[in-house]
């Protein structure tokens with residue numbers, strides 16, 4: 001597998017429990033009356049309650065260790081899973097962690113600000129900074145650099161995990177490896193999969209999987225479900241991420257523009273804000289499969305997956321990538337409780 005050879009020069013720190021299982025969602029598939037839907041349980045990666053970010057952090061922490069850093073800085077939404085898992089990884093690697101929480105979702109209840117991931121951030125010992133804007137990726141990164149500068153002047157050795165594109169996409173390397181893991185597993189299990197369905201936020205997971213599958217010459221398609229921006233903006237982002245990966249690992253970009261598929265029908269009213277289709281997806285997975293989804297990422301992504309199952313290729317076997325995020329449920333407990341009434 002030549003593409004894996006290209007990843008070898010990049011240092012990484014093993015943080016995730018791998019491989020994560022692939023399981024059939026037999027009850028849900030039967031309920032929807034269609035070809036099988038499988039789930040890749042990347043919510044089971046370990047590292048303080050699991051999620052896709054564990055695979056991405058393995059490479060960022062590889063860089064941080066190589067640079068002899070002792071302090072990690074990272075930015076994300078108030079209920080970010082990335083910052084929670086970075087705080088866990090920092091604890092495991094005996095490093096300090098500074099996290100910046102951005103106000104991406106207006107008008108939130110107190111549990112959004114204090115429970116779920118925020119509670120875990122504090123338990124994990126991270127220093128919390130607040131950033132008042134939600135739609136200013138470059139500004140969020142710049143502020144993080146400012147904090148890093150202050151820490152450096154005080155004698156720390158900071159490593160910043162950036163948010164905006166335009167930086168080497170180390171996190172995607174974890175999902176190139178995941179593409180290989182998935183192909184090996186479905187081959188061993190004898191499953192035939194036509195399409196992967198995955199939440200597309202920063203685009204790191206989506207681009208890594210797409211790039212990995214294309215480089216491994218797999219015919220499996222990848223559909224990203226938009227959880228942050230509309231499909232036009234996200235398409236641009238995924239294409240540029242794929243170009244950045246090619247540059248980083250020194251290969252030709254194997255991803256053609258028509259392979260970048262995105263759906264944004266379950267995004268409204270916007271990032272971190274719940275709609276009916278998302279609540280239905282959360283209910284269906286909990287009640288038919290005992291599978292927990294969160295309102296921000298996997299609930300929306302599964303709503304998109306169910307839409308594909310109902311409206312599009314009823315005969316395609318789908319593999320839903322469960323990217324984790326379950327602590328977010330507790331940040332939305334009032335909304336979910338009201339929905340259950």
Ligand SMILES: Cc1ncc(COP(=O)(O)O)c(C=O)c1O
Pocket residue numbers: 051052080081082199200201202203204205206297298323324325326
């Ligand atoms: C649980 C969960 N799923 C999906 C995503 C989206 O992944 P990516 O940022 O790699 O697009 C995130 C990102 O924050 C996440 O926390």
